[in-house]
Amino acid sequence: MLKKWISKLKKEQNEEKEDRKEIVQQEGMDEFTAESHEGCEKVWEGEEMLCGEEIDGEKEIEEIPVEKELWPEEEPVREKTGFFAKLKEGLTKTRQGITAKVDQVLKAYKKVDEELFEEIEEILITADVGVSTTMAIIDKLRSQAKERKISEARDLRSLLKEILWETLDLNKSHALHMDPLPAIILVVGVNGVGKTTSIGKLAHKLKSEGKKVLLAAGDTFRAAAIDQLEIWGNRVGVDVIKHQEGSDPAAVIYDAIQAAKARKIDVLICDTAGRLHNKTNLMNELGKVRKIVEREYGEASKEILLVLDATTGQNAIQQAKIFNDAVDVSGIVLTKLDGTAKGGVILGISSELNIPVKLIGVGEGMNDLQEFKPKEFVNALFGEE
Numbered sequence: 364m365l366k367k368w369i370s371k372l373k374k375e376q377n378e379e380k381e382d383r384k385e386i387v388q389q390e391g392m393d394e395f396t397a398e399s400h401e402g403c404e405k406v407w408e409g410e411e412m413l414c415g416e417e418i419d420g421e422k423e424i425e426e427i428p429v430e431k432e433l434w435p436e437e438e439p440v441r442e443k444t445g446f447f448a449k450l451k452e453g454l455t456k457t458r459q460g461i462t463a464k465v466d467q468v469l470k471a472y473k474k475v476d477e478e479l480f481e482e483i484e485e486i487l488i489t490a491d492v493g494v495s496t497t498m499a500i501i502d503k504l505r506s507q508a509k510e511r512k513i514s515e516a517r518d519l520r521s522l523l524k525e526i527l528w529e530t531l532d533l534n535k536s537h538a539l540h541m542d543p544l545p546a547i548i549l550v551v552g553v554n555g556v557g558k559t560t561s562i563g564k565l566a567h568k569l570k571s572e573g574k575k576v577l578l579a580a581g582d583t584f585r586a587a588a589i590d591q592l593e594i595w596g597n598r599v600g601v602d603v604i605k606h607q608e609g610s611d612p613a614a615v616i617y618d619a620i621q622a623a624k625a626r627k628i629d630v631l632i633c634d635t636a637g638r639l640h641n642k643t644n645l646m647n648e649l650g651k652v653r654k655i656v657e658r659e660y661g662e663a664s665k666e667i668l669l670v671l672d673a674t675t676g677q678n679a680i681q682q683a684k685i686f687n688d689a690v691d692v693s694g695i696v697l698t699k700l701d702g703t704a705k706g707g708v709i710l711g712i713s714s715e716l717n718i719p720v721k722l723i724g725v726g727e728g729m730n731d732l733q734e735f736k737p738k739e740f741v742n743a744l745f746g747e748e
């Protein structure tokens with residue numbers, strides 16, 4: 364058994380390396396090298412940074428007025444009580460892939476034995492939890508079952524639930540770091556993961572909590588990204604600071620910070636480019652943006668949120684490793700948990716990366732971004748209140 368898993372683990376580690384290479388190639392990122400990292404440090408620390416000059420060169424600031432009438436059929440704001448139901452609904456496929464199958468084997472086995480642990484192990488791996496996280500969970504399950512003298516298979520259910528909760532919690536704070544206000548949130552992630560949508564939903568959430576929110580269209584690489592953020596700004600009723608397509612993202616962030624200060628904004632949420640040519644560029648560009656934030660908005664609470672798409676399963680973990688090498692990610696937004704059976708990846712993310720999941724996307728609607736609460740999540744996964 365041990366041999367089987369060691370060879371499986373080795374195989375997965377090799378596959379992970381290949382996956383990582385693939386992501387690097389897909390995203391056009393160079394493999395991370397000491398030189399590229401040094402290069403970034405220079406940009407980050409270098410006195411000769413040209414940000415200020417470039418900003419001065421960027422005169423064309425355009426502010427998008429709020430046009431609420433564009434969205435006559437706005438979603439009704441869901442009652443607070445509906446959030447758990449939505450979470451439960453969103454996790455249907457993951458629940459079918461994990462809990463429903465675990466229930467089936469627990470029923471079939473009756474007594475706790477090694478074969479039963481192997482069955483649960485297989486279920487977790489198939490649900491994209493990842494080999495190393497699965498092994499850690501099963502080891503805990505096995506040893507705690509022994510310690511607590513659990514012999515009936517059905518009694519393993521609550522123990523498994525407890526262990527999954529522990530794996531998701533790990534004593535980290537899952538709340539957004541916004542105290543004291545004002546706060547600035549940089550949102551990073553590759554294209555298509557749901558970055559813009561998450562920014563829009565987050566703006567809506569914060570605004571409905573009574574906060575003054577401003578958006579910055581820092582993804583200047585594509586006109587469509589700026590347009591999409593404008594649409595969300597209009598929909599939610601918050602202003603967006605933008606420049607022209609192709610302009611310097613750091614200049615957009617600079618202007619947005621000045622606007623945020625002038626208007627006494629509580630939370631400034633900044634989009635960033637997702638398509639960057641290589642890792643050095645990613646680090647340089649985000650490093651430059653961070654330098655502006657430190658210099659111009661030192662008093663603000665800061666958060667760097669990485670958006671990951673749950674439907675990409677284990678690939679999301681590889682993306683997180685690459686981004687975390689480039690910038691110090693302080694929290695993860697895991698999108699598209701609804702409609703995927705790969706939601707188990709959240710366990711891998713929580714245990715393999717030292718970054719807390721802070722928000723989860725459970726649908727395309729404006730109210731479908733939720734604060735991540737491990738206990739609620741596990742309850743929803745087990746179909747309980």
Ligand SMILES: Nc1nc2c(ncn2[C@@H]2O[C@H](COP(=O)(O)OP(=O)(O)OP(=O)(O)O)[C@@H](O)[C@H]2O)c(=O)[nH]1
Nearest residue numbers: 554555556557558559560637698699724725726727
């Ligand atoms: N079902 C579901 N769809 C989502 C969720 N979050 C985002 N999406 C959808 O995912 C698609 C991509 O989202 P975007 O916000 O455009 O992604 P992006 O990362 O900004 O990508 P670019 O605009 O290409 O940079 C859109 O169709 C969104 O509606 C979610 O939590 N659940």
